[in-house]
Amino acid sequence: MVTRLRHVWLAIITLPGLIFSPQRRALVREMRGFIRSLPTVLKAPLPAALQHITPAAGSTSETEPSVRNLADLTALLDRQSPLGLCLRRSLTRYHFLRRAGVPVVLQFGAKFVNGKPDREITGHAWLTLEGAPYYEAGENWRGFTMMLSFPQDNSERRL
Numbered sequence: 001m002v003t004r005l006r007h008v009w010l011a012i013i014t015l016p017g018l019i020f021s022p023q024r025r026a027l028v029r030e031m032r033g034f035i036r037s038l039p040t041v042l043k044a045p046l047p048a049a050l051q052h053i054t055p056a057a058g059s060t061s062e063t064e065p066s067v068r069n070l071a072d073l074t075a076l077l078d079r080q081s082p083l084g085l086c087l088r089r090s091l092t093r094y095h096f097l098r099r100a101g102v103p104v105v106l107q108f109g110a111k112f113v114n115g116k117p118d119r120e121i122t123g124h125a126w127l128t129l130e131g132a133p134y135y136e137a138g139e140n141w142r143g144f145t146m147m148l149s150f151p152q153d154n155s156e157r158r159l
Helices: 002-020 022-041 046-053 064-077 085-099
Strands: 105-112 121-129 145-150
Touching: 002 022, 002 064, 022 046, 022 064, 022 085, 046 085, 046 145, 064 085, 085 105, 085 121
Parallel strands: none
Antiparallel strands: 105 121, 105 145
8 A cells, every 4th residue: 555655646646747858758658668668678687687778877967866766657657568667667777777877786685485485585676875775665675685786896895
């Protein structure tokens, strides 16, 4: 229920800006195309795929919160993707925030469902900035064993 309320709140705060800003609508269209390309991009080995989606730092007229919220909304609305929401959201945030000059780092983790080794394994993807989770609720990433961090940065502290 809390997650649904967060999603509704995201739509409420993001949609008005889309109505009045052609630049934001263009950015959302670009993000939608990016998300649609991910299943094909991810057919490559993961390090190569991540290198492929890592942009050169550029400039944008959008603020960091705006880019983040638009990426979150776009990932949320793309229900036909075969990729999970956390992966779509994290990869989209990663690409567009790094392009905007925000040095976020992708994190991939895994854990046993319900914490029991005789159960299924589940995964999660999220971002960090300066070693701390980047706009990610603690209950989403805590308990996961870090499997991959990209790009690797020795200054990142352990979560």
